[in-house]
Structures are given as C-alpha cells and as structure tokens.
Amino acid sequence: MTNRIAIHGDLLDFSAEPAWGETESAAVRWRPGHWLLVEDGRIAAVQAEPPGPDWPRDDHAGRLILPGFIDTHVHSPQLDVIGSYGTALLDWLDTYTFPAERRYADAAVAAEGAALFLDALLAHGTTAAVVFPTVHKVSAEALFAAGAERGMRLVAGKVLMDRHAPDGLRDDVRQAEADCRELIARWHGRARLAYAVTVRFAPTSTPGQLAMAGRLCAEDPTLYMQTHVAENLDEVRWVRELFPEARSYLDVYARAGLLHRRSVFAHGIWLDDADRAALREAGAQVAHSPSSNLFLGSGLFDWRAAEAAGVAVSVASDVGGGTSLSMLRTLADAYKVQAMAGQRLTAWKALHAATRGAAHALSLDHEIGSLQAGLAADLCVWDWAAGPVGARRMEVARGLHEKVFAWLTLGDERCLAATYIDGVRRHSR
Ligand code: GUN
Ligand code: ZN
Numbered sequence: 001m002t003n004r005i006a007i008h009g010d011l012l013d014f015s016a017e018p019a020w021g022e023t024e025s026a027a028v029r030w031r032p033g034h035w036l037l038v039e040d041g042r043i044a045a046v047q048a049e050p051p052g053p054d055w056p057r058d059d060h061a062g063r064l065i066l067p068g069f070i071d072t073h074v075h076s077p078q079l080d081v082i083g084s085y086g087t088a089l090l091d092w093l094d095t096y097t098f099p100a101e102r103r104y105a106d107a108a109v110a111a112e113g114a115a116l117f118l119d120a121l122l123a124h125g126t127t128a129a130v131v132f133p134t135v136h137k138v139s140a141e142a143l144f145a146a147g148a149e150r151g152m153r154l155v156a157g158k159v160l161m162d163r164h165a166p167d168g169l170r171d172d173v174r175q176a177e178a179d180c181r182e183l184i185a186r187w188h189g190r191a192r193l194a195y196a197v198t199v200r201f202a203p204t205s206t207p208g209q210l211a212m213a214g215r216l217c218a219e220d221p222t223l224y225m226q227t228h229v230a231e232n233l234d235e236v237r238w239v240r241e242l243f244p245e246a247r248s249y250l251d252v253y254a255r256a257g258l259l260h261r262r263s264v265f266a267h268g269i270w271l272d273d274a275d276r277a278a279l280r281e282a283g284a285q286v287a288h289s290p291s292s293n294l295f296l297g298s299g300l301f302d303w304r305a306a307e308a309a310g311v312a313v314s315v316a317s318d319v320g321g322g323t324s325l326s327m328l329r330t331l332a333d334a335y336k337v338q339a340m341a342g343q344r345l346t347a348w349k350a351l352h353a354a355t356r357g358a359a360h361a362l363s364l365d366h367e368i369g370s371l372q373a374g375l376a377a378d379l380c381v382w383d384w385a386a387g388p389v390g391a392r393r394m395e396v397a398r399g400l401h402e403k404v405f406a407w408l409t410l411g412d413e414r415c416l417a418a419t420y421i422d423g424v425r426r427h428s429r
Contacts (some may be wrong), residue, residue, distance in 0.1 A: 041422030125416045140187075394407070
C-alpha cells in the first residue's frame with residue numbers, strides 16, 4: 001500500500017538562482033495555499049485544488065512551507081562548546097573544542113551526542129547536513145546510525161587528524177585509512193547517507209595523511225570531501241610555514257587531490273583570485289559560516305567576489321564556532337556580513353543558498369532543496385512570527401520580499417511548527 005499525505009500551506013521555493021540585489025525575482029516560486037501530495041516519501045504533485053477524500057491531510061493554512069534547510073558545515077560534538085567565551089580559532093580549538101571532542105572516543109557518549117545533535121537539527125528546520133563528528137571511528141558510526149534511524153540526508157566522515165592535536169585525538173595514516181575504508185563500505189550510499197573524506201584542516205594532517213585522503217577521493221569520485229580553509233589569519237600563516245611548497249592554503253588541498261566537484265570548504269575568507277578560479281574550475285563549494293566568522297572574529301567573507309568568480313556558495317552554521325543551529329539566524333548574520341561590505345543580500349539569495357543552491361552544489365538537487373514533483377518530501381512548516389514584534393512587523397509588511405526578509409531577520413526556531421523528512425513528521429512543536 002502506498003503511504004500518502006497531503007500537506008497544505010503557503011509554498012516558497014526556487015526554480016533558478018536569484019540574481020544579486022533583485023527583490024523581485026523570476027526565480028522565486030511562491031504558491032500560497034497549495035497542496036503538496038506526498039506518496040512514499042516523494043512529492044507526487046503540487047496543486048492548488050484540495051486532493052480527494054482518500055488523502056490524509058496536514059493542513060497548515062496560513063503557514064509558510066519551505067524545503068528543509070541544508071547546513072553544509074556543522075560539528076556534531078560541538079553542541080557542548082557552543083557559546084564559549086573569549087578566544088579566536090586556534091585558542092578556541094585548544095581551550096574548548098579539542099577537550100570536548102575527546103569524550104567521543106566512548107561509543108555511548110558518541111551515540112547520545114549524535115541523537116541529541118540530529119534531533120536539534122530537526123528542531124531548527126534543518127533536514128540535511130554536512131557534518132564533522134570526531135577523529136574516533138565510533139563517532140562517525142554513531143552519527144551515521146542516528147541519521148539512518150531518522151531518514152536524514154547526511155554527508156559525514158571520520159575526522160582525519162594525525163598531528164598538532166592532543167593525545168586521544170590523533171589517528172595515524174594506516175589506521176585512519178582502514179577506518180575510512182570500513183566506514184565507506186558500511187555507510188556510503190546506505191539509506192540517505194554519503195561519506196565525506198574529512199580532513200579537519202591542513203595543520204592537523206601530515207602530508208602523508210593528506211595524500212592518503214586524496215587517494216580515497218581518486219578511487220571513488222562519488223565520495224565527498226570536507227575541510228576548513230583560510231578561516232583565520234594566524235591559521236593561514238601557520239599553514240604557510242607548514243607547507244612552504246604550496247602556493248596558498250587552498251593549494252595544499254589541491255596538490256593532495258582534495259579539490260574536486262564534491263569538495264566542501266568551510267569559510268574561505270582569506271582566499272585570493274587564483275584560489276577562487278581554482279574552486280570554480282573544480283566545481284567545489286565554499287560553505288560560508290557567518291555566525292562562526294563573527295563570533296570567533298575570523299573575518300568577513302566576500303560573497304559577491306566568490307559569486308563573481310563563479311564559485312558556488314552555500315551557508316553553514318559551523319556550530320560550535322557558530323552560535324546557533326538555526327539557518328534563519330545564520331542567514332541573518334550573512335546579511336549583516338555582506339552589509340559591512342556595502343552589499344545587500346536579498347531574502348531570495350539567502351534562502352536559495354540554504355536550500356536549492358546547497359542541494360545543487362552538493363549534486364543533490366535531484367533529491368532535495370525544492371518543492372517539486374519527484375523530490376523527497378523534506379520540508380518545514382513555519383509560523384510567520386513567534387512573538388508580538390514579529391507579528392506586528394508581518395501585519396504592516398508590504399509585498400512578498402519585505403515580508404519574507406523581515407521573517408528571516410526576526411525569526412528563529414521558535415517559528416518552526418513542523419519538520420518532515422520523506423513526508424514523515426520528525427519534529428512538531
Ligand atoms: N578549523 C579546524 N577545526 C575547526 C573547527 O572545529 N571549527 C572551526 N570553525 N574551524 C576549524
Ligand atoms: Zn568548522
């Protein structure tokens with residue numbers, strides 16, 4: 001028997017990439033008071049007419065329905081250090097993050113942490129994510145298992161780090177390769193999971209380990225690769241000392257075979273024109289992490305320069321450097337970062353980057369990121385306001401962009417009414 005559900009509300013998604021600065025955009029698909037007909041987890045049809053009596057219904061009339069958000073860079077064990085005071089990147093890692101990640105050597109801690117983390121994503125409106133667990137194989141196992149249980153679209157992998165990290169947080173090339181191969185065999189392509197060769201960042205991997213990571217990518221082009229690049233100036237200087245032969249920080253990865261269509265590079269604040277050209281050439285993406293960049297004082301990412309150079313830009317919470325799992329909070333920070341450079345990020349551009357844009361950059365746009373027939377019914381239902389200020393602002397808003405922009409600027413997870421994965425409610429307020 002087919003599993004059916006008809007979901008009703010005001011549908012907002014995108015049929016193309018909105019242009020910079022356009023508050024009126026043909027790329028916006030606004031379908032108020034429409035029905036999504038979902039069969040066996042897939043969107044079968046989108047229509048204005050109510051379905052027949054044989055369809056069970058979830059009626060969210062008057063609420064906004066968006067594709068589930070895609071967070072392209074986030075650390076599952078770092079809920080324990082979110083909002084930690086007083087440090088920039090390298091000190092922050094040593095003081096807070098590494099000690100917290102050590103606990104994930106324990107399978108029970110890793111399982112409990114993975115469940116908490118994924119349920120928190122769902123409670124913030126995120127249905128797909130590219131995730132760093134820890135160096136411990138059990139932490140990746142726990143994350144994949146918890147993702148499969150929830151039917152979530154996750155891209156993740158055991159973190160590689162074989163130097164410049166404390167005891168209990170280092171692997172070695174031989175063991176790391178064996179662990180990666182086992183995890184790939186068990187999880188890559190199973191349920192809605194994919195494996196990412198996960199290099200923490202260049203300073204914590206030896207050249208031998210980077211080369212091993214590159215070999216894994218070369219053997220299987222369906223694998224993703226995730227890492228950090230050019231986030232903080234002290235970090236950039238350190239990489240220059242460690243890899244004097246490389247032209248740039250990004251070039252360290254390129255030389256190891258880690259720059260390709262399925263590469264996700266977090267931050268990318270301190271890239272130059274040649275780096276941007278290399279990213280475009282490879283079809284790789286930058287996971288812009290504005291909340292983290294502001295909180296750690298890392299710098300202001302130039303989104304327009306990246307776009308002008310043809311680089312795909314997605315948006316990421318980077319919790320726990322970022323201070324919220326909410327993609328609404330993250331996009332509001334992205335707006336402010338661009339404003340500092342005299343640029344204005346439209347609601348369309350912002351929401352596109354967190355849905356269809358990210359799906360496209362991850363080569364997953366045949367599955368997620370839009371509300372259209374054939375795609376997975378991964379979506380979220382939002383209230384327009386969560387308090388009197390938002391409610392008042394919505395009352396006086398004129399026009400769709402003004403309303404959606406104010407919603408995204410004022411809103412957060414308190415506006416979330418329900419999260420569906422494959423048409424199944426996985427979170428309700
Ligand atoms: N660079 C290396 N590791 C990390 C991390 O955990 N968070 C951030 N923001 N940057 C990093
Ligand atoms: Zn990060």
